[in-house]
Amino acid sequence: xxxxxxxxxxxxxxxSGCFNKNEEVYMDKPAEDGKYHYQNKDLGFSVxxxxxxxxxxxxxxxTEDYTDIEFFVPTTTEYRxxxxxxxxPMVVRIFKKQAWEEVDEDDKTSLYNExxxxxxxxxxxxxxxxxxxxxxxxxxxxxxxxxxxxxxILEN
Numbered sequence: 001x002x003x004x005x006x007x008x009x010x011x012x013x014x015x016s017g018c019f020n021k022n023e024e025v026y027m028d029k030p031a032e033d034g035k036y037h038y039q040n041k042d043l044g045f046s047v048x049x050x051x052x053x054x055x056x057x058x059x060x061x062x063t064e065d066y067t068d069i070e071f072f073v074p075t076t077t078e079y080r081x082x083x084x085x086x087x088x089p090m091v092v093r094i095f096k097k098q099a100w101e102e103v104d105e106d107d108k109t110s111l112y113n114e115x116x117x118x119x120x121x122x123x124x125x126x127x128x129x130x131x132x133x134x135x136x137x138x139x140x141x142x143x144x145x146x147x148x149x150x151x152x153i154l155e156n
Contacts, residue, residue, distance in 0.1 A: 030054070040069060041154065043094055045115075045123060048150035052138045057086065065099030068092070077132035087132045089139065090147065095122040118153050125151065 031037050036053050039046040049056060053073050061068040072086035082088060093112065095103070100122040108114065112124040125148060131139040 044154045046152045066095045075132040077134045089128050091126045093124045115151050116153050
């Protein structure tokens with residue numbers, strides 16, 4: 001009987017991996033399209049990052065009013081570094097609705113790209129104002145728009 005239970009358990013474990021093929025997430029290597037597909041199920045969003053984000057890193061910061069996921073990319077240029085050797089091209093900031101309502105209207109239009117709302121949270125993206133010199137030719141308006149267009153608020 002123990003052998004039958006063990007065999008049954010092994011079969012379940014082996015076959016369970018076959019059913020999650022559609023949920024593959026590529027964070028540490030590019031997907032087939034050459035882009036990085038970042039997904040944060042805990043915060044309920046995903047975003048597609050361009051190939052230029054190779055070796056990117058993320059950092060989470062939380063306050064009472066919002067949660068940030070900061071994205072860092074390698075840079076060789078002297079740049080005001082929060083993380084040595086990395087620049088911060090974007091921050092996904094998820095505000096609590098009440099905190100978002102208290103943000104100055106000028107900041108809402110100049111600093112944050114509002115993406116959408118779900119469950120009392122406002123999803124925004126904030127991009128760097130000045131890219132480091134080695135990113136001058138990499139960072140484009142089109143790249144920024146593609147990132148914004150790729151942003152998805154996940155369903156539960």
